[in-house]
Amino acid sequence: MISQSPNPGRVLVTGGASGLGAAIVAAVREHGGTPIVLDRDISAVSGVPAYQVDVADTAAVTEAVRTAAEEAGGLDAVVTAAGIDRCGRLEDVSVEDWELVVGVNLFGTVSTVRAALPALRASRGRIVTVASTLALKGVSDATAYCASKFGVLGFTQALAAELKGEVGVTQLIPGGMKTRFFDDRTEQYKPQDDSQLNDPQNVANAVLFALSQPAGCEVRELFIAHAEEPSWP
Structure with a gap:
């Protein structure tokens, strides 16, 4: 655990009801901040705005x-943790699922960041x-997944150049984690050995590290994975 991180403030987390997003919400609360959850299903969320x-x-x-920004009186950070996957060869995945x-x-x-920008500029916050x-x-x-995540990477790098000196921007690159992300996959696409999956709390702590940097210092990229992560390098 990170014990000396300052209060991260008002942190909006997409996908904050489960998986990595829920771990980030818990870490923000632990460090005295106010997490704000956006998710398709908020039935399990309690004690925080959702x-x-x-x-x-x-x-x-x-x-x-x-x-959310108006009701919280502003935002200090946004973490875009919402994500899905639909596995299969290109011709086997429906157009609807791929898109x-x-x-x-x-x-x-992109939509979350665009909507949050006025509040983040006002607080000189972080993404x-x-x-x-x-x-x-x-x-x-x-x-589909690779195309979307390659796109996130390019978007983030361009955004960092665009917002330098105004809003902090960090791209987080996590390896596989022990979450329910894989639950709806068929057996052939599920991890066969979860010993190489990271604890999402470790990744959440990395997010808090990025959010805790002093003004003028930016963590531009964080790659965090289990020590035996098979997909890197």
Whole structure:
């Protein structure tokens, strides 16, 4: 655990009801901050502000982010942890599913950040986008996921150049984690050995590290994975 991190303030987390997002919410609370959850299902969220929204719906997520920022009196950080996957060869994944992956992972990230920018500029806050090891290395049967995460990486690098001196930008590149992310996959696409999956709390602590940097210092990229992560280098 990080014990000396300052209060991270008001941190909006997409996908904050489960998996990595929930771990980030817990870490923000532990360090005295105020997490704000955006998720499709907020039924299990308690004790923190939460807004039910599908980040693939640009109009809805724009409204949710603006409402969240207004009700919180501003935002100090945004972490875009919402993400999905639909595995299979290109011709076997439906057009609807393929485009949904890009809609959630890439367009959802962009829409959330765009809507949060006025509040983040006002607070000189920070953005952490969540990519993946598959933003660095394309693999078979993951064209939608790789395309979306490569896109997140390019978006984040361009955004950092665009916002330098105004809003901090960090790209987070996590390896596989012990979450329910793999639950809806068929057996052939599930990890066969979860001993090489990282604890999402470790990744959440890395996010808090990025958010805890003093003014003028930016963590531009964080690659964090289990010591035996097979997809890197």
